[in-house]
Amino acid sequence: MRGPAIEATGLTRRFRDTTALDHVDLSVPAGTVHGLLGPNGAGKTTAVRILSTLLRPDAGTARVAGHDVVREADRVRARIGLVGQRAAVDEELSGRQNLEMFGRLHHLGGPAARRRAAALLDRFDLATAADKPASTYSGGMRRRLDLAAGLLIGPAVLFLDEPTIGLDPRGRNEVWREIRALVADGTTVLLTTQYLEEADQLADGLTVLDHGRVIAAGTPDELKGADHLDVVVRAAEQVAKAAELLARIGTGEPRIDPDQRRVSVAIADRVAALTSAARELTDVEDISLRRPTLDEAFLQLTGKGR
Known part of the structure; x- marks a missing residue:
């Protein structure tokens, strides 16, 4: 054909x-x-x-x-x-x-x-x-x-x-x-x-x-987009500091889940972002790198994730 x-x-x-x-x-x-x-x-x-x-x-x-x-x-x-x-x-x-x-x-x-x-x-x-x-x-x-x-x-x-x-x-x-x-x-x-x-x-x-x-x-x-860095802090009062840092090292606006004490942001350089987060944040429960799922991309595209 x-x-x-x-x-x-x-x-x-x-x-x-x-x-x-x-x-x-x-x-x-x-x-x-x-x-x-x-x-x-x-x-x-x-x-x-x-x-x-x-x-x-x-x-x-x-x-x-x-x-x-x-x-x-x-x-x-x-x-x-x-x-x-x-x-x-x-x-x-x-x-x-x-x-x-x-x-x-x-x-x-x-x-x-x-x-x-x-x-x-x-x-x-x-x-x-x-x-x-x-x-x-x-x-x-x-x-x-x-x-x-x-x-x-x-x-x-x-x-x-x-x-x-x-x-x-x-x-x-x-x-x-x-x-x-x-x-x-x-x-x-x-x-x-x-x-x-x-x-x-x-x-x-x-x-x-x-x-x-x-x-x-x-x-x-392509639809999933950039890698994301997720940070879970130990105490609720540390969420704001984590969000401020991730806003500096990420490529977009951080997403905050206060109930889970989780802050996520899209990143361009996996190594640099992970190194900065590990060096500057204390009392962190978890730091992880991940690719967004197609479900997340779909919800964001159709406005259901906002």
């Missing part, structure tokens, strides 16, 4: 008085995982619906797998897979029957649908349960069956809308493993998620939406 697998410019979509997407730009290189993050109502699902041709934009353009999502919707649909938030499988059918049914809906024909279903059941470690009703599957197994259904036509681009919502840690890890395997085989994945650990684990790039607008974009490390 030449150029980005997904490219959008100025995407806008309104629902009556609500602007769900407000001039959103997005570029996703082929063969990568891109995370679309944001609070509830930020516009993530609307963006996925437009990019997967289920919804027309009011303004802007988008190309997926080299085709315009409005003018060449049929060609886009032939190159993509979509796994929504809710399982699309028929509970009364077996895993094999579900996949063969989806194959026929994709016009694969009986023999081709059966071959493709068998290959996907084996790939997603579902072969031993292939002929059992989907109602007997665990949450992780159902989600893997959903992923298999999304791959029946061998899509160049796979859209995953909250793929691990409601799963326990084991089920989530199973889905993560399969997503990594898909990308290793060349599939491009656009992932929406509210699990920041999931985005940190899987995504090569991230776009953060809030109130329909892009408020940040970059790699997980």
Whole structure:
């Protein structure tokens, strides 16, 4: 595929008085995982619906797998897979029957649908349960069956809308493993998620939406920002002194947690900052260096951490 697998410019979509997407730009290189993050109502699902041709934009353009999502919707649909938030499988059918049914809906024909279903059941470690009703599957197994259904036509681009919502840690890890395997085989994945650990684990790039607008974009490390120095003093009356020192040696305004007697600040030079804090502060209970988590960066970006 030449150029980005997904490219959008100025995407806008309104629902009556609500602007769900407000001039959103997005570029996703082929063969990568891109995370679309944001609070509830930020516009993530609307963006996925437009990019997967289920919804027309009011303004802007988008190309997926080299085709315009409005003018060449049929060609886009032939190159993509979509796994929504809710399982699309028929509970009364077996895993094999579900996949063969989806194959026929994709016009694969009986023999081709059966071959493709068998290959996907084996790939997603579902072969031993292939002929059992989907109602007997665990949450992780159902989600893997959903992923298999999304791959029946061998899509160049796979859209995953909250793929691990409601799963326990084991089920989530199973889905993560399969997503990594898909990308290793060349599939491009656009992932929406509210699990920041999931985005940190899987995504090569991230776009953060809030109130329909892009408020940040970059790699997980870029969004996390600078290292932080944390100092916990022994007595509450020492917090002010610690904050004054960290304001001098840090690169921003210190954050103070008076209940925990903790002061934190972003730093540029790990060694110099740690040395200064250890030399000038007395009766310190703990001094530590850390990278901010993606959760912290997200809360700060969306205004929830202020």
